Amino acid sequence: MIYVHSMSRAVQYYPEHAAFVKSGNSITFSALDRRVRAIAGELRDLGFLRGERLAFLLPNGTEYIELIYACSLLGVIAVPINTRYAGPEIDHVLEDASPKGLIRHSSLPKPTTAVEWERVLDEHPFEGTHTQYAFDFYEPDATLVLIYTSGTTGRPKGAALTHSNIFANIHDLHYWLG
Numbered sequence: 001m002i003y004v005h006s007m008s009r010a011v012q013y014y015p016e017h018a019a020f021v022k023s024g025n026s027i028t029f030s031a032l033d034r035r036v037r038a039i040a041g042e043l044r045d046l047g048f049l050r051g052e053r054l055a056f057l058l059p060n061g062t063e064y065i066e067l068i069y070a071c072s073l074l075g076v077i078a079v080p081i082n083t084r085y086a087g088p089e090i091d092h093v094l095e096d097a098s099p100k101g102l103i104r105h106s107s108l109p110k111p112t113t114a115v116e117w118e119r120v121l122d123e124h125p126f127e128g129t130h131t132q133y134a135f136d137f138y139e140p141d142a143t144l145v146l147i148y149t150s151g152t153t154g155r156p157k158g159a160a161l162t163h164s165n166i167f168a169n170i171h172d173l174h175y176w177l178g
């Protein structure tokens with residue numbers, strides 16, 4: 001759902017507008033859409049299916065956003081892991097969430113918890129040349145992201161946010177920030 005209401009809309013109305021500026025280079029919404037669909041196609045060919053979980057241990061950047069959109073497109077649940085977590089906290093999230101895969105950056109702690117599939121993104125990036133995933137996932141009440149959070153009460157706990165939750169947050173931000 002979130003892909004349909006944000007990326008597809010941006011491609012429809014602003015295809016050649018800048019979606020990102022990375023290292024001084026502009027990436028248009030249409031180019032971003034093609035890249036996200038290629039990443040989604042590769043994830044699908046790797047066996048990621050609707051409702052499965054894919055963990056990210058990545059710094060902020062365009063790759064992170066591309067992966068969130070690729071998950072949204074496939075109906076895969078994104079499990080972002082806080083980059084400030086220490087090894088035992090990362091392992092706890094992976095044990096609790098049981099993701100099928102992990103995409104991480106080599107500069108961040110390597111977890112000891114095994115997952116079925118793993119990619120170190122800065123060593124093996126998605127090339128964006130894969131067959132593009134042609135479908136749009138649209139299920140407002142499906143979980144888009146499983147965010148782990150903890151306050152003063154102990155270990156991180158997963159909070160599931162649906163596509164509708166995220167869309168409502170975006171709508172509210174647009175209303176208040178214009």
